[in-house]
Amino acid sequence: MTIHQARPAQCAEEVFIPLDRLKKSPRNARKTPHAASDVEALAASIAVKGVLQPPVVEAERNGDGAETGDYLVTIGEGRRLALRLLAKRKKLSKTEPVRCLLDSANDAFEISLDENMTRFAMHPADQFEAFRELAETKGWSAEEIGARFGVSPTLVRRRLRLGAVSPVLMAAYRLDALTLDQLMAFAVSEDHARQTQVWGDLSHNRSPAYIRRLMTEHEVEASDRRARYVGAEAYQAAGGRIRADLFGEDGQGWFEDAALLDRLALEKLSAEAEAVRAAEGWAWAEARLDYPHDHGCRRVYPRTVEPDAETQARLDALAEEYDAIVAACGDDVIPEADDARLTEIDAELAAACPDVYDPDAVARGGLFVILGQGEPRIERGFIRPEDEAPPEDASGVEDPDAEEQAEAGPKPLPERLAADLTAHRTAALRDAMAEQPRLAFLAALHVLTLQAFYRGAESCLDLKVTSSSLESWAEGLNESVAGRAMETRHGTWAGRLPEDPEALLSALADWPDDDRLALFAHCVSRGVNAVRKVGTSRAALAHADVLAGLLALDMGRYWSPTVGSYFGRITKAQIAEAVAEGVSPEAAARLSDLRKEAMADKAEILLNGTGWLPPLLRRSGPAPA
Secondary structure, eight states: OOOOOOOSOOOOOOEEEEEGGGGEEEEOOOOOOOOHHHHHHHHHHHHHHOOOOOOOEEEEEEESSSSEEEEEEEOHHHHHHHHHHHHHHHSSTTTTTEEEOOOOSSSSSHHHHHHHSOOOOOOOOHHHHHHHHHHHHHHOOHHHHHHHHTOHHHHHHHHHHHHHHOOHHHHHHHHHOHHHHHHHHTTSOHHHHHHHHHHOOSSSSOHHHHHHHHHHHSSTTTTHHHHHHHHHHHHHHHHHEEEEOOOOOOEEEEEEEEEHHHHHHHHHHHHHHHHHHHHHHHHEEESSSOTTTOOOOOEEEOOEOOOOHHHHHHHHHHHHHHHHHHHTTTTTTOOHHHHHHHHHHHHHHHHSSSSEEHHHHHHEEEEEEEEOSEEEEEEEEOOGGSSSOOOOTTTOOOOTTTHHHTTTOOOOOHHHHHHHHHHHHHHHHHHHHHHHHHHHHHHHHHHHHHHHTTTTOOOSSSOOOOOOOOOTSSTGGHHHHHHHHHHHHHHHHHHSSOOOGHHHHHHHSSSSSHHHHHHHHHHTTTTTOOOOOTTOHHHHHHHHHHHHHTOOOOOTTTTOTTOOOTGGGSHHHHHHOOOHHOOOOHHHHTTSSSSSSHHHHHHHHHHTTTTEEEEGSSSSSOOOO
């Protein structure tokens, strides 16, 4: 057994070597190049404080074993690179004497490996509190601290904020009861009492996103539609405060006064509503942040103005010119001049037959201006019950004696007898309808159309489709592809229907089958409800899956995963799983070290255009033949 004699603690000689005589050692155990940011940080530190730890070097020798006069840096290659960077920037001379330790006793490779392995980084909590102490005792700004340590002022501000969290949270962080992401979530607010309260109330859900939401539940994110609409400048001019999000990738923050923000948004919407009302002549206009589903109004829609003979002739000529240009181009690319002419024709055709509201409806009705996804949306054509026109007789003149005359008519039958007779009539209607499928379809279409377009209208057919609002489950859904398509389709049908519900059945009877089928599909579609929530039966959800298969539903046409719609609302593990599935496992692995917000942003970019969908939105089976 060989016993190695212990060397003395100090076995290196202190020497001063010109910078340009220091060279990278081929025996340095660290082979991966230093990151540019690390070299910058070292250079900043050395520029202020000098080289705190002298590099360890050995003399370079040629093939004959003779010294060349240069020295190989065994330990401290990063410091050598930082010194060279300072020399390049004319901060010091290329021949600047550098204090080094000349070690000829130890093996260069071994001590290089030892130096990189047996270092112990300080706990992040110590670093956070040390930065705070520098700021408090020396009065240094974030910019000055950053310059002295080679880090950005933003990073310094984040560390200062983390160093100022509640002592309760800092103690928990030191004991690994809190992760860094969780500590950053708490640090979005400087309120120690609130931090401690939320920490004490946490149970099974301790995700950073949940903690952040609790810490800011009475505030409004800068990305919120109200904040985008009002704008930071107007909000601050009204006395509102915005607290910056030091830990967000976008550097935005929170509007602290939600009530003020709501008031400013409604005031701005009200001004736009009044401008539209005055310009178009409506009786009233009302501003709302959200669509008032309980408005209690009857809604009317615009109708296309039929052109006169002269206008129709002009339209026919334009249509012929349009078709001739398209036919002449065939399958070739349309020349720029022809394309411009087609655009002009489109505009003239649209302007010649505008959709307009009935003047009486405008005089009685009003509109809502609603805040969509950061932009106002105008919903016109609402008539309140008290503004409805009074009932008229056949001559068009209101008859005040109508009720009295009705009372003077034939005496009504006993209620029980009337019910008996009409029960027989109902049975006969059912039997007759069952023998005439086309009329049964017409009757169903009639009652569904009444429900969809005529508030308060009634029918003898006990058939009902309930259209539940989806906006409460998915914010911004009315602005989505499906939401806009449904609203446009509804308005188009409304413009074709008679205003009087009494005239609806006869009008539908005269429609061609294709139109009736299309209207029927629209009315039935409003009753689909496949929202998965507490209380929804499994049978209903299974039926929705079957229906999606029969319709060959492709959710990729309607929805795409973004930070707002998906990635910002799931865990990091779920984001990684989505990227691995939609892009590659390697791409997912590259995101693993990112924080949640940055990871969500990257995932949105990577999966854009791939067609990836969450399992809940995928087609469960092949499309039917």
